[in-house]
Amino acid sequence: MDNKQITVTSPLLPNLDEFHALLKEIWDSKWITNNGSFHRQLEAALAEYLKVPYVSLFTNGTLPLLTALQALRITGEVITTPYSFVATTHSIWWNGCKPVFVDVDPKTGNMDPDKIEAAITPKTTAIMPVHCYGKPCDVRRIKEIADKYGLKVIYDAAHAFALEIPKNEADYKLAFDEANNVFNPSQTAKKLEVETESILNWGDMSTLSFHATKVYNTIEGGAMIMHDAETKKRIDYLKNFGFAGETIVVGPGINSKVDEMRAAYGLLNLKQVDAAIEARKKTANIYRDALRRVNGVTFYEDMPGVKHNYSYFPMFIDAEKYGMTRDELYFKMKEGNVLGRRYFYPLISEFSTYRGLESARKENLPNAHKMADTVICLPMHHELSYGDMEKILKLIIK
Numbered sequence: 411m412d413n414k415q416i417t418v419t420s421p422l423l424p425n426l427d428e429f430h431a432l433l434k435e436i437w438d439s440k441w442i443t444n445n446g447s448f449h450r451q452l453e454a455a456l457a458e459y460l461k462v463p464y465v466s467l468f469t470n471g472t473l474p475l476l477t478a479l480q481a482l483r484i485t486g487e488v489i490t491t492p493y494s495f496v497a498t499t500h501s502i503w504w505n506g507c508k509p510v511f512v513d514v515d516p517k518t519g520n521m522d523p524d525k526i527e528a529a530i531t532p533k534t535t536a537i538m539p540v541h542c543y544g545k546p547c548d549v550r551r552i553k554e555i556a557d558k559y560g561l562k563v564i565y566d567a568a569h570a571f572a573l574e575i576p577k578n579e580a581d582y583k584l585a586f587d588e589a590n591n592v593f594n595p596s597q598t599a600k601k602l603e604v605e606t607e608s609i610l611n612w613g614d615m616s617t618l619s620f621h622a623t624k625v626y627n628t629i630e631g632g633a634m635i636m637h638d639a640e641t642k643k644r645i646d647y648l649k650n651f652g653f654a655g656e657t658i659v660v661g662p663g664i665n666s667k668v669d670e671m672r673a674a675y676g677l678l679n680l681k682q683v684d685a686a687i688e689a690r691k692k693t694a695n696i697y698r699d700a701l702r703r704v705n706g707v708t709f710y711e712d713m714p715g716v717k718h719n720y721s722y723f724p725m726f727i728d729a730e731k732y733g734m735t736r737d738e739l740y741f742k743m744k745e746g747n748v749l750g751r752r753y754f755y756p757l758i759s760e761f762s763t764y765r766g767l768e769s770a771r772k773e774n775l776p777n778a779h780k781m782a783d784t785v786i787c788l789p790m791h792h793e794l795s796y797g798d799m800e801k802i803l804k805l806i807i808k
């Protein structure tokens with residue numbers, strides 16, 4: 411019996427000798443934080459890698475959410491999704507705004523664009539969707555609605571590192587039409603070679619998390635993506651207490667400056683993230699091929715023309731057909747030394763801070779509840795072996 415525990419994730423770590431060499435440079439320079447050389451290099455390297463015009467580094471993925479709402483002077487109500495990590499809604503709360511939950515589309519796990527308009531009131535100023543599991547939101551639809559009502563859009567793109575969608579509208583439509591079938595495990599998305607663009611180009615701003623558990627990490631870290639130099643300048647002030655010069659403070663900024671150690675670590679990890687995504691893709695395809703034959707489990711397929719990042723492998727359990735509930739499977743796997751994760755469960759709308767809100771009522775969020783009650787994320791990272799995958803699948807396939 412193999413007793414090695416298989417964890418749900420494993421951090422992508424740079425080569426220690428290479429990291430040590432960069433640490434030596436930092437020690438020699440004695441410049442350890444405050445927009446140092448590695449900080450500037452990492453911002454430039456990420457902008458190029460992600461194919462976006464401007465990147466501003468942050469110390470985690472929560473502070474850029476808080477800062478985006480500050481920078482855009484968001485007030486009143488912000489429409490968001492309950493099916494996310496709790497930081498999404500916390501950022502709205504910390505800005506003194508009221509989160510308004512709308513239900514998700516079960517086919518994508520993302521905020522259902524058809525339900526946004528009904529949630530808009532005269533107090534609504536912004537929409538904060540999440541590209542859940544790295545599945546793209548329907549950014550074109552969301553933009554149409556936001557433009558119609560004069561709302562800002564801030565994407566929590568914590569799961570969307572390197573996610574690319576078809577650039578051209580017709581290819582985009584095809585990807586999203588086909589997406590209506592991606593929740594059907596009998597369907598394999600057709601390959602489509604098209605020109606793609608970063609999903610981070612959409613919305614007024616997008617935020618990323620570089621936490622240890624994400625596809626790309628700087629231990630703790632994050633970033634904001636913006637589209638123009640003026641905004642980049644303002645955000646850089648805001649993450650440095652609002653300092654715009656030695657003696658000038660232009661706003662109530664916060665401290666989210668990334669130190670040189672993490673920036674250097676991030677530069678090294680960026681060199682190996684493509685290989686890590688490739689390894690994750692192989693795992694996803696092995697899981698899918700094995701699970702397609704299992705009654706009562708569903709999962710997502712790739713969308714045609716979309717460059718996915720394979721950040722998570724969520725699987726949904728229909729207890730009646732599968733013969734076991736999600737929780738029963740979760741504990742069975744745990745006993746077999748395989749850690750899944752009930753992610754996202756419970757819903758954000760169920761936490762004490764938010765459950766009193768009108769929009770948090772269960773009747774308002776049936777799809778999100780169903781997903782939260784049936785989801786289990788399988789182990790997914792860059793160094794799962796075939797043996798690991800076999801062990802995991804054996805516990806699921808009876």
Ligand SMILES: *Cc1c(COP(=O)(O)O)cnc(C)c1O
Nearest residue numbers: 470471472495497568619620621
């Ligand atoms: C990880 C995550 C965050 C928060 O990022 P941190 O870097 O941990 O602060 C926010 N939103 C979502 C959807 C996340 O998954």
